[in-house]
Amino acid sequence: MLAAAHAAASTDFFLVYLANIIMQVQLNTIHKQFGSLVANDEISVLFEPGRIYGLLGENGAGKSTLMKILSGYQRPDRGEILLGGAPQHFASPRQALAAGVGMLYQEPLDVPVFTVLENYLLGRAAGGESPRQAARALEALAQRYGFDIDPHEHTSELSMGERQQLELLRLLAGGAQVLILDEPTTGISAEQKDILFASMRTLAREEGKTLILVSHKLDEVQELCDYAFVLRKGRLVGGLPLPCPNQQLVSLMFDELAPRPARRQLGQHAPALSLQSVQVHTGRLELEPVSLQLQAGQVLGLAGLEGSGQELLLRACAGLLPLSGGSLLLGGESQPDWNYPLARQHGVAYLAAGRLEEGLVAGLTLTEHMALVSHTHGLLVDWPQNRKLAEQHISTYQVVGQPESYIENLSGGNQQRFLFAMLPQNLKLILMEHPTRGLDIRSTDWIWEQLDQRRAQGTAILFVSADLDEIAARSDQIAVFSGGRLLRSLPAAETSADELGHLIGGAL
Amino acid sequence: MSRLERIWPLLPGLAALLVTTLLLLAMGTSPIDAYGAMWQGAFGTSARVYSVLAFLVPLLLAASGLLLTFKAGLWNIGIEGQIIMGAIAASWVALRVELPAGLQIPMELAAAMAGGALWAALAGLLKTRGGVHEIFGGLALNNLAILFTNYLIAGPWQPPEGGSFRGTQPFGAHALLPLFENSRLSLLSLVLAVLAFAGVALLLTNSHWGLRLKALGQNARSAFLLGVSSDRELLLAMALCGALAGLGGGVRVLSWFDSLRQSISGGIGYLALMVVLLAGFRLALTPLVAFFFSAVLNGSITLQLRTQLHSALGDILTGVLVLLVLLFGNYARVRRAFRRNRSSENG
Numbered sequence: 001m002l003a004a005a006h007a008a009a010s011t012d013f014f015l016v017y018l019a020n021i022i023m024q025v026q027l028n029t030i031h032k033q034f035g036s037l038v039a040n041d042e043i044s045v046l047f048e049p050g051r052i053y054g055l056l057g058e059n060g061a062g063k064s065t066l067m068k069i070l071s072g073y074q075r076p077d078r079g080e081i082l083l084g085g086a087p088q089h090f091a092s093p094r095q096a097l098a099a100g101v102g103m104l105y106q107e108p109l110d111v112p113v114f115t116v117l118e119n120y121l122l123g124r125a126a127g128g129e130s131p132r133q134a135a136r137a138l139e140a141l142a143q144r145y146g147f148d149i150d151p152h153e154h155t156s157e158l159s160m161g162e163r164q165q166l167e168l169l170r171l172l173a174g175g176a177q178v179l180i181l182d183e184p185t186t187g188i189s190a191e192q193k194d195i196l197f198a199s200m201r202t203l204a205r206e207e208g209k210t211l212i213l214v215s216h217k218l219d220e221v222q223e224l225c226d227y228a229f230v231l232r233k234g235r236l237v238g239g240l241p242l243p244c245p246n247q248q249l250v251s252l253m254f255d256e257l258a259p260r261p262a263r264r265q266l267g268q269h270a271p272a273l274s275l276q277s278v279q280v281h282t283g284r285l286e287l288e289p290v291s292l293q294l295q296a297g298q299v300l301g302l303a304g305l306e307g308s309g310q311e312l313l314l315r316a317c318a319g320l321l322p323l324s325g326g327s328l329l330l331g332g333e334s335q336p337d338w339n340y341p342l343a344r345q346h347g348v349a350y351l352a353a354g355r356l357e358e359g360l361v362a363g364l365t366l367t368e369h370m371a372l373v374s375h376t377h378g379l380l381v382d383w384p385q386n387r388k389l390a391e392q393h394i395s396t397y398q399v400v401g402q403p404e405s406y407i408e409n410l411s412g413g414n415q416q417r418f419l420f421a422m423l424p425q426n427l428k429l430i431l432m433e434h435p436t437r438g439l440d441i442r443s444t445d446w447i448w449e450q451l452d453q454r455r456a457q458g459t460a461i462l463f464v465s466a467d468l469d470e471i472a473a474r475s476d477q478i479a480v481f482s483g484g485r486l487l488r489s490l491p492a493a494e495t496s497a498d499e500l501g502h503l504i505g506g507a508l
Numbered sequence: 509m510s511r512l513e514r515i516w517p518l519l520p521g522l523a524a525l526l527v528t529t530l531l532l533l534a535m536g537t538s539p540i541d542a543y544g545a546m547w548q549g550a551f552g553t554s555a556r557v558y559s560v561l562a563f564l565v566p567l568l569l570a571a572s573g574l575l576l577t578f579k580a581g582l583w584n585i586g587i588e589g590q591i592i593m594g595a596i597a598a599s600w601v602a603l604r605v606e607l608p609a610g611l612q613i614p615m616e617l618a619a620a621m622a623g624g625a626l627w628a629a630l631a632g633l634l635k636t637r638g639g640v641h642e643i644f645g646g647l648a649l650n651n652l653a654i655l656f657t658n659y660l661i662a663g664p665w666q667p668p669e670g671g672s673f674r675g676t677q678p679f680g681a682h683a684l685l686p687l688f689e690n691s692r693l694s695l696l697s698l699v700l701a702v703l704a705f706a707g708v709a710l711l712l713t714n715s716h717w718g719l720r721l722k723a724l725g726q727n728a729r730s731a732f733l734l735g736v737s738s739d740r741e742l743l744l745a746m747a748l749c750g751a752l753a754g755l756g757g758g759v760r761v762l763s764w765f766d767s768l769r770q771s772i773s774g775g776i777g778y779l780a781l782m783v784v785l786l787a788g789f790r791l792a793l794t795p796l797v798a799f800f801f802s803a804v805l806n807g808s809i810t811l812q813l814r815t816q817l818h819s820a821l822g823d824i825l826t827g828v829l830v831l832l833v834l835l836f837g838n839y840a841r842v843r844r845a846f847r848r849n850r851s852s853e854n855g
C-alpha cells in the first residue's frame with residue numbers, strides 16, 4: 001500500500017520532471033535592433049513550467065519585443081529559442097502556437113465583425129466540429145477559468161477585458177503551454193483583473209503551464225508572480241524571486257528615480273474656465289446640468305466609472321461635442337458658438353486617450369508631425385528646419401526615437417511625450433483623457449512635471465482618469481461623476497483615493 | 509520597404525503580358541507578330557508617336573489630379589464627369605465667345621479648368637456638407653455630365669445643318685490649339701501636362717498643403733485634432749483635381765477632336781484611376797504607367813484598322829492588367845491574405 005502510494009508519487013514526480021524538460025523555454029542571447037535602436041541586447045532567460053514569471057521594465061525597455069520574438073511575431077537578428085532543449089525557428093505566431101507558445105498582445109488582434117464563436121474558430125483548423133459543439137466547448141472552457149463569455153455576441157460589443165478572455169481561450173484551445181500576457185491589465189476593470197489573475201494561477205498551479213506576465217506595474221507583478229526578470233534599455237539587468245521589497249525592483253528598473261517633489265498649490269485668482277449648468281446629450285448618455293469653476297493654474301480631476309459622463313464634459317469643453325444647454329466661459333468670456341477650431345485659437349488643447357486614433361497620425365514621421373503643426377505660412381516645407389525642430393523636441397522631451405521614425409513605432413510613453421512636445425506654448429487650458437494610461441512611473445512623473453511647469457505659467461488643467469490615485473494625488477479639485485450626473489465636487493485635500501472609490505462605488 | 513515590395517507594382521504588368529500571350533497562343537496567333545504589330549501601331553511612325561503623346565496629355569492631367577485626391581483619402585470617381593465638364597466649358601468659349609487672338613485659347617483653357625473644378629467641388633460639397641460618399645456623388649455627377657453633353661449636342665449647340673447625335677459643328681481655326689506637324693498633338697498641352705505633374709509632385713512632397721492632405725488621408729480624426737481644417741482641404745484637393753481633369757477635357761475638344769462630341773472623354777477618367785492604382789499611388793511610376801496605357805491603347809487602335817484578328821488585343825491586355833491590379837495590386841493586402849492562407853493550412 002505504501003509502496004503503491006510511493007510508486008504513484010514517483011510517477012507524478014516523473015511526469016512533472018518530463019513536463020519540465022519538455023516545456024522549458026530558453027532564450028539564448030536574443031538580439032534585436034530597429035535601425036540604430038537596440039531593443040533587445042543579447043538577452044538570455046529561462047522559463048520553467050508551472051510558474052508565473054514577471055517581465056518588468058519601464059516603457060520602451062524591450063519587453064514586448066522580446067516576447068514577440070518568443071511568440072513568432074518578430075524574428076530576432078541573432079540568438080536562439082529553445083523549447084525543451086530543441087531549437088525553434090518560428091516564422092509566424094501560428095507556428096509558435098503549434099509548438100505551444102501563445103501570446104496575448106498589448107493591442108488585441110481580433111477581427112471585430114465576427115462573433116465570439118467565429119473568432120474562436122478562426123484560430124483553429126475546422127476539425128469536423130459542428131458549430132454547436134464548438135460553442136459548447138468554448139463555454140465549458142470559459143467556465144473552467146471563470147470567464148463570462150457569450151459565444152454568439154459580436155466581438156465589437158465586447159469590453160477590452162472580455163476580448164482578452166476570448167483571446168486567452170483561443171490560445172488555450174490552440175494548445176498553448178506557454179502563455180505570454182503583454183500588459184494585460186491596461187484598460188480592463190478591477191474585477192476583470194481579479195478574474196484574469198485567478199485564471200493565471202489556475203493555469204500555472206493546476207495545469208503546469210508556464211505564464212509570463214509582461215508589465216511595468218510593480219504591484220501586480222508582486223501580487224501574482226513567483227519570479228521577475230527585469231529589463232532596462234534592452235538589457236536584462238536582473239532576476240529576483242518574489243515577493244521582494246519594491247525598492248529592489250525599482251532600483252533595477254530605473255537608473256535613478258528622482259523623488260517626487262511635493263505638490264505645489266498654484267491656483268491664481270483668475271478664472272480659466274467656468275461651466276454654468278452645462279448639459280450634453282449624445283445618443284447613449286445625457287449629462288445633467290453641471291456647474292464647475294477652474295482657476296488659472298489649477299487642476300480639476302474628473303473621477304467616475306467609465307461612461308459616467310465625465311468624458312462627455314471633457315469633449316464638450318474641447319468643442320468636440322455641442323452643449324445642449326447652459327454656457328461655457330473661457331477666461332471670463334462667454335463662448336456661445338464653441339467649437340474645436342475656436343478652442344484651439346483660444347489656447348485650449350485636448351489630448352485624447354487613444355493616442356494613435358485621436359492625436360497622432362500613423363504613417364507620418366516625427367519630422368512630418370512637426371511640419372504639420374508648425375505655424376509657418378510659406379507654401380513649401382522647410383524639411384531641414386523641421387528635422388532640427390524634431391531633434392530638439394526629442395532631446396528636450398526625452399523621446400526615444402529618431403526624427404525619421406514613424407510615430408506608430410514609438411512606445412506608448414514616447415508617443416505621449418511627443419504629443420506633449422507638440423503642444424503650443426502658453427495655453428490657457430489643457431484637457432486630457434487618461435493622460436498616463438499605460439505609462440510607467442517615470443514617464444508618469446515626467447508628464448506631471450511638465451504639466452506643473454505649465455501650471456506655473458497659468459495653464460489650467462482638466463483631466464479624466466480611471467486611476468483614482470492619480471486623481472487624488474494630482475488634482476486641486478475633484479469632481480465625481482455617476483450615471484450622467486455630477487455627484488460631488490470637493491477639494492482634493494479633503495479626500496483620498498479610497499474615499500473616491502467609495503463615492504464612485506456607493507453610487508452604483 | 510523590401511525589394512519585393514518595391515518591384516511589386518510591376519508584377520501585374522508582367523503577369524498580364526503572360527496571360528495575354530497565352531490567350532494569343534490559344535487562338536493560334538503568333539504573340540510575336542501581334543506584339544510587333546502593336547509596337548508598330550504605337551511607335552511605328554512619328555505620326556503614331558505623336559498620337560500616343562496626344563492621348564497621354566489628358567490622361568496624365570487626370571492622373572496627376574487623382575494623386576492629390578487619393579493622397580487625401582478620397583476616391584474621386586467623378587473625375588470622368590469633371591473631364592466632360594471641362595470639355596463643355598471650353599466648347600462654350602470656343603463656340604460662343606470671340607476674343608482677340610492671344611486671349612482666345614487661354615480663356616478656353618481657363619474655362620475648362622473652372623468647369624472641371626466646379627464639378628469636382630460639387631462632389632466635394634456633397635461629401636462635406638451632405639454626407640454623400642464621393643463615389644456615389646461622383647457617379648451621379650458623371651451621368652449628369654453625359655446627359656448634359658447629349659442635350660447640348662442635340663439641342664442648343666446642334667450644327668446648322670441639323671441635329672445629329674454625333675457632335676457640334678467644328679470650332680473655328682482660331683479657337684483650336686495649334687497642332688504639331690499635322691498630328692493631333694498640341695505641344696502647348698503637352699507642356700502644360702508635364703508642368704501640372706511636376707507641380708503636383710512638388711505639392712505632395714514638399715508643401716505644407718500636401719502634408720496636410722497626407723495626414724487627412726492617413727487619419728482624418730487625428731489630423732483634425734492637430735488643427736487641419738479637413739473640409740476646406742478636401743474641397744481644395746477635389747477642386748484642384750477637377751481643374752486638372754477639366755483642362756484634360758479642354759485639350760480633348762481643342763486638339764484631339766475639333767468639336768464637342770458625344771463621348772468626349774471616352775473613359776479617360778476611369779483609365780486615369782487605373783493608372784494611379786496600378787502605379788501604387790507612387791509619383792514616379794504614375795507618368796510611366798500612363799504612357800504605357802497610352803501606347804497600348806493607341807497601338808491596338810491602329811492595329812484594329814489593319815487586321816481584324818488582333819483588334820481586341822489592347823483591350824484584353826489592359827483588361828487583364830486592371831483585373832490583376834485590383835486583385836493583387838496592394839502588396840500589403842496580398843501579403844496579409846497570403847499569410848492568412850498559409851497559416852490556415854498549417855493550423
Ligand SMILES: Nc1ncnc2c1ncn2[C@@H]1O[C@H](COP(=O)(O)OP(=O)(O)O)[C@@H](O)[C@H]1O
Nearest residue numbers: 034039059060061062063064065400409410411
Ligand atoms: N517595429 C518597430 N520599429 C522601430 N522601433 C521599434 C519597433 N518596435 C519597437 N520599437 C522600439 O524598440 C524599443 C522597445 O520597444 P518595446 O519592446 O515595445 O518596449 P516595451 O514593451 O518594454 O515598452 C522602443 O524604443 C520602441 O520604440
Ligand SMILES: [Mg+2]
Nearest residue numbers: 063064106182
Ligand atoms: Mg510593450
